[in-house]
Amino acid sequence: MYLPQIRIPATYMRGGTSKGVFFNLADLPHAMQQPGPIRDQTLLRVIGSPDHYGKQTDGMGGATSSTSKVVIISKSERADHDVDYLFGQVSIDKPMIDWSGNCGNLSSAVGPFAIAQGLVDASRVPANGIATVRVWQQNIGKTIVANVPIHNGLVQEMGDFELDGVTFPAAEIELAFKDPAADGALFPTGNSIDTLVVPKLGEFEATLINAGIPTVFVRARDLGFTGTELQSDINSDADALQRLELVRAHGALRMGLISDLDEAQSRQHTPKVAFVAEPASYQASSGKQISSQDIDLVVRAMSMGQLHHAMMGTAAVAISVAAAVPGTIVNQVLTSPEGNSVCFGHPSGTLKVGASAYLEDGQWRATEATMSRSARVLMEGWVRVPGACLA
CATH class of the missing domain: 3.10.310.10 (Diaminopimelate Epimerase; Chain A, domain 1)
Incomplete structure (x- = not known):
């Protein structure tokens, strides 16, 4: 018996010189809301791994380490933080997601995603100016502060900031990685x-x-x-x-x-x-x-x-x-x-x-540690995966 595909709300984003598939934790199927084999096997299928051809043709991955990534964002219950950010580095040719570290490039897309998803309190987002998003990086247990430009109440994505490794200019997002040394x-x-x-x-x-x-x-x-x-x-x-x-x-x-x-x-x-x-x-x-x-x-x-x-x-x-x-x-x-x-x-x-x-x-x-990056939504809607992933 072949189960029909299921669809999961997702956003495909570029952050810095990387791109990945972003999820709001609340939008994930219940079986994926906790770490474990079901979450991993479903996210692997989203990206198209493992692929012994090394192309990730049957998924959203781009067949490079920079484009084989997943992110899960949720509203934070931690004091002085807006959202929690969990990052997974997806292997291209092995059935493995490495949750042991952060992605600094995709960190720049977390603030824009969180604001667009309504995960940041509206009082912290100005009509025009800079929204400061306080991010708890779950993989390493550290704080990242993202300064996201806002124009007419929306995240400003376009701008003239140029980042080597990215073809087109965009709006600048300043990042501060607080106390970057573990423990x-x-x-x-x-x-x-x-x-x-x-x-x-x-x-x-x-x-x-x-x-x-x-x-x-x-x-x-x-x-x-x-x-x-x-x-x-x-x-x-x-x-x-x-x-x-x-x-x-x-x-x-x-x-x-x-x-x-x-x-x-x-x-x-x-x-x-x-x-x-x-x-x-x-x-x-x-x-x-x-x-x-x-x-x-x-x-x-x-x-x-x-x-x-x-x-x-x-x-x-x-x-x-x-x-x-x-x-x-x-x-x-x-x-x-x-x-x-x-x-x-x-x-x-x-x-x-x-x-x-x-x-x-x-x-x-x-x-x-500080640096500037940029981010942009590439596509939003739903990703589809075989229903057997959740079985």
Whole structure:
């Protein structure tokens, strides 16, 4: 017996350089309103995973880590917060949703979605101006403050803010990631620099930081890279991908995120691994010429086993905080290692981020990290999934 498809209210949104399917928790079928296998198998089918062809043709996913994402938003019962935000990174070729971290890019779409869904008290949304949406990020237990522009009572989506990695301009949304280090442990090992010993690769220095998202930073040259690589340079090189995954897995073990190297395969979203270098001129994937004089460093980061086409928002938080702490791998390659903001080069162009960090009782702590993004509704209505998903 073949059950008919069911339809679930959903909104398809771009946030920063990512896009995903957004759901209001109250609109989900009852069986999906709690975490568990039914929720996961239904969301996997929404996105079109697992797909052994790697295309997600039979779903809403775009066959990249940046476009294989789901978000669930609900009205928050926490004091001083408007909404709760849960993020899922959907594997393309495996039956897995990784709920272990946040998506910084899609964080920019949470405020607009919440306002449009009536989840933010009307008294907090001006007729014209900026609506400040206080978001509780459930995956990591942190606060994000989104400043969303409002025009004539509606979210302003159009504008002239340009974001490298996104073709069209839109309205600017300022984000502040409050206290971005989990449980105050900015450096899980207690060190701003550690030595990793990785079989087949040898011994090299790394900064293991938990800000925005757990991230392993290494020098590009230590892995045979320049730091100016584009997606095709890395993603078409099986040996390079293997080296980077080995670094990620050993970094995860050192950070205490896994207890065995084999666990890294089931925890693909975190940690991230990124390689950095001093400023260098290069041509971005868009054809835009990036001058070494306009940036403070170059960074390339991996997401779900592939080089990201721009930069994950959470990794940008990690970059900004690591840059603010003297002695880290990131801080060491900066042209000007002083100040609260840096501009880094990534495969699609550049991004400016800011962070504040301070030393207290011998431990570095981060107050917040800031950046600007944009967001836009691409489609809204219902997604349809086979009824068997809920059976």
